[in-house]
Structure formats: structure tokens, C-alpha cells
Amino acid sequence: MTPAARLQAAIEILDQVLAGEPAEKALTSWGRRSRFAGSKDRAAVRDHVFTALRCLRSHAALGGARSGRGLILGALRDAGQDPDEVFTGQGHAPAPLTGAERQLPPPPEGAEALDIPDWLWPAFSASLGAEAEAAAQVLRRRAPVHLRVNTARGTLEQAQEALTAEGIATRPHPAAATALEVTEGARKLRTAKAYADGLVELQDAASQAVVEQLPLADGMSVLDYCAGGGGKSLAMAARARIRLHAHDADPKRMKDLPERAARAAASVTLLSSAEVARTGPFDLVLCDVPCSGSGSWRRAPEGKWRLTPEGLRALQETQSEILRTAAGLTAPGGTLAYATCSMLQAENTQQVQTFIGESPEWSLAAEQSWQVQDGTDGFYVAVLTRAKAG
Numbered sequence: 001m002t003p004a005a006r007l008q009a010a011i012e013i014l015d016q017v018l019a020g021e022p023a024e025k026a027l028t029s030w031g032r033r034s035r036f037a038g039s040k041d042r043a044a045v046r047d048h049v050f051t052a053l054r055c056l057r058s059h060a061a062l063g064g065a066r067s068g069r070g071l072i073l074g075a076l077r078d079a080g081q082d083p084d085e086v087f088t089g090q091g092h093a094p095a096p097l098t099g100a101e102r103q104l105p106p107p108p109e110g111a112e113a114l115d116i117p118d119w120l121w122p123a124f125s126a127s128l129g130a131e132a133e134a135a136a137q138v139l140r141r142r143a144p145v146h147l148r149v150n151t152a153r154g155t156l157e158q159a160q161e162a163l164t165a166e167g168i169a170t171r172p173h174p175a176a177a178t179a180l181e182v183t184e185g186a187r188k189l190r191t192a193k194a195y196a197d198g199l200v201e202l203q204d205a206a207s208q209a210v211v212e213q214l215p216l217a218d219g220m221s222v223l224d225y226c227a228g229g230g231g232k233s234l235a236m237a238a239r240a241r242i243r244l245h246a247h248d249a250d251p252k253r254m255k256d257l258p259e260r261a262a263r264a265a266a267s268v269t270l271l272s273s274a275e276v277a278r279t280g281p282f283d284l285v286l287c288d289v290p291c292s293g294s295g296s297w298r299r300a301p302e303g304k305w306r307l308t309p310e311g312l313r314a315l316q317e318t319q320s321e322i323l324r325t326a327a328g329l330t331a332p333g334g335t336l337a338y339a340t341c342s343m344l345q346a347e348n349t350q351q352v353q354t355f356i357g358e359s360p361e362w363s364l365a366a367e368q369s370w371q372v373q374d375g376t377d378g379f380y381v382a383v384l385t386r387a388k389a390g
């Protein structure tokens with residue numbers, strides 16, 4: 001495919017996404033229909049689509065329309081590229097620009113230029129203070145690829161060597177002792193032997209750092225209460241010989257966990273909601289709660305535009321309910337960790353402060369946050385300890 005044909009494909013996919021289709025689904029069905037597209041074409045089209053979704057407001061403003069064409073026109077103007085070189089109408093290129101499209105709109109300003117919804121900007125800037133603009137700018141760009149080295153399978157150096165042999169270059173990431181950042185060859189990962197053998201897992205360095213904060217020790221009984229795909233379950237299993245249990249309100253989300261655990265040489269017991277109460281209490285409960293995802297909007301940019309004030313309030317209610325339930329599942333003297341991939345105080349410190357204010361048995365042992373402008377996803381963890389009985 002020519003570069004212009006790739007942009008035309010992105011325009012068509014973006015129109016479907018703007019009509020309500022999830023981006024991954026629209027990309028998959030385009031891929032099925034487009035047997036002629038090679039792996040480089042698919043990767044380039046995907047990049048165009050995700051760039052447009054990360055920069056939806058500013059690119060729509062620069063392109064004069066919230067449509068596939070508007071977004072791609074805006075992206076070209078943002079990159080300082082002449083749109084007439086792409087919108088030629090030749091071959092599979094987008095049709096030439098209309099008179100209206102040629103009109104240069106006023107440049108976006110404020111939250112529009114930063115690609116943050118207007119209603120959210122006050123809370124976003126209050127949460128990040130002087131760093132708010134820098135964080136918003138980082139969310140407009142592609143996320144780095146991070147790996148967690150499964151130390152049950154090998155050392156960081158061994159993993160780097162194995163990956164180099166397969167054309168994947170990495171460097172250690174300072175956020176976590178097990179973290180590598182991929183600097184070259186990321187697209188080869190899914191087929192790499194080091195990945196198939198469970199020596200490395202795809203996981204953001206801040207996710208790994210959250211698990212490093214947990215006081216895990218051999219013999220502990222541990223519950224990952226919002227386990228999802230189990231990324232943090234596996235990171236915990238690699239840290240100590242624990243009795244690991246995983247639960248999720250939506251058990252389907254854990255369907256690949258047994259296979260992932262086997263690949264990582266870890267053992268995990270999946271628990272239904274009824275079984276959780278019967279099996280507890282646990283020495284340590286991690287709740288990696290559902291949240292706005294503002295810290296990972298680079299990877300999942302649709303979430304940035306889907307979030308509404310009501311949606312955020314509903315998430316906060318779910319978060320405080322989970323905190324209370326998870327607290328009841330923690331043994332006296334035990335630990336409860338509350339984590340989000342959000343950078344909003346309303347989902348982080350404020351939730352934890354409210355919980356502590358209402359729960360005299362609990363105290364805050366540690367609290368840390370990671371921000372996108374420091375090279376990881378945005379993350380937050382609070383480690384809370386429950387008073388011993390009597």
C-alpha cells in the first residue's frame with residue numbers, strides 16, 4: 001500500500017469508530033477484508049488510527065471536522081505536512097480537498113489543544129498541578145513498550161540476551177527492578193521465544209512498581225480481588241512463594257489466566273464471588289480497581305472521550321465499595337493495597353483518605369504515584385495495614 005492508501009484506510013476505519021465501533025474491532029475487520037495489506041501496512045494503519053484517537057479534539061479542530069477525513073487532515077497539519085501531497089485522489093489516496101477543507105481553521109487552544117475534555121480539565125489540572133500540561137502532552141503520544149522479566153524463569157540479563165538474539169533491543173527501566181523498555185523490534189515480541197516461554201510478559205513498568213511496593217513473603221495467602229487478565233497476579237507470584245487467589249466480578253476476564261500462569265510457572269486459584277468469602281480472610285488483598293484509566297489513555301485513547309462526569313462518579317462509588325469489601329476480606333494485622341491506573345486525585349488519595357477517615361482499624365503504611373511524564377503509565381498505590389486483633 002502507498003502511504004496515502006494507508007491514510008485512506010485509516011479514514012474509513014476512523015469513520016466506523018466515530019460511529020460507535022470499538023477501534024480494535026474496526027481494525028480487525030478491516031484487516032480481514034484487506035488481504036492485500038502486509039504487516040507493515042497494518043502497523044502503519046493502526047498507528048494512524050490510534051494517533052487520531054489520542055489527538056481527537058485537536059486534530060478534529062485542525063482538520064475542521066470530527067470525521068475520518070477531518071482527523072487525518074488535522075494530523076497532517078499538526079505534523080507540518082502538506083495535505084495536498086496525500087489528498088490527491090490518485091490510486092487509493094483520499095479524494096482531493098474541497099474548498100471548505102482548504103480553509104485553515106483557527107488553531108486549537110487550552111484543553112482542546114491538549115486533547116483533554118473540557119469538563120475534566122479542572123480536575124486533571126488540579127490533580128497534576130504544574131505538570132498538567134506536560135502530562136496531557138505525553139498522553140497525545142504513543143506509549144513505550146515495557147516488559148516484566150519473570151525472575152522465576154531467568155535474570156534481567158538473561159532475558160535481554162535472549163531478546164537480542166531475536167532482534168529485540170531493550171534497556172532496564174528505572175521504575176522497577178524487573179522492568180525492561182523495548183527500544184527496537186517491539187513488533188517481533190508476540191512471536192519471540194522468550195515471550196512464548198514465559199521469560200518475559202508485556203507489562204508497564206509502573207504496574208510492576210505497584211507490585212514491588214507490596215510486602216509479599218513466602219507462605220502468605222494473597223487475593224488479587226480485581227484480577228482481570230491477571231497481570232498483577234503473575235507479578236506477585238514471581239516475587240514470593242505465596243498462596244495466590246484471583247477473583248474478578250467479571251470472571252470471563254480471567255479466562256486466559258490459568259494458561260498464562262502455566263507459562264510463567266506460577267500457580268493460582270480462581271475464586272468466584274461466593275468462594276472469596278468462604279476462602280478468606282487473606283494476609284494480603286490487592287484491589288486494582290476499575291478506574292478512569294487516565295494513566296493509560298496513551299494505550300486506550302477511546303476511554304478519554306468515553307468518560308463522562310456521571311461515569312466518573314459511578315466509578316468512584318464502585319471504588320469505595322470495593323475498598324470496603326476488600327477490607328472485610330483482609331485478616332487482622334494484614335495488608336490491603338488499593339491501586340488505580342489513574343492520575344486523578346478523586347480516584348486516588350481522596351478515596352483512601354475517605355476510607356481511612358471511616359475505618360479506625362486501618363492506617364496508611366505507604367503511598368506512591370507514577371506519572372506519564374516520567375516514562376511509565378500513570379499509576380497510584382496505597383498500602384494500608386489493618387490493626388492486629390485484640
Ligand SMILES: C[S@@+](CC[C@H](N)C(=O)[O-])C[C@H]1O[C@@H](n2cnc3c(N)ncnc32)[C@H](O)[C@@H]1O
Nearest residue numbers: 226227228229230231232248249250288289290
Ligand atoms: C483495572 S482492571 C484490573 C487489571 C488487572 N489487575 C491487571 O493487572 O491486568 C479492573 C478489574 O476490576 C473488575 N471489577 C469491576 N468491578 C468489580 C467489583 N465490584 N469487584 C471485583 N472486581 C471488579 C473489572 O472486571 C476489571 O477486570
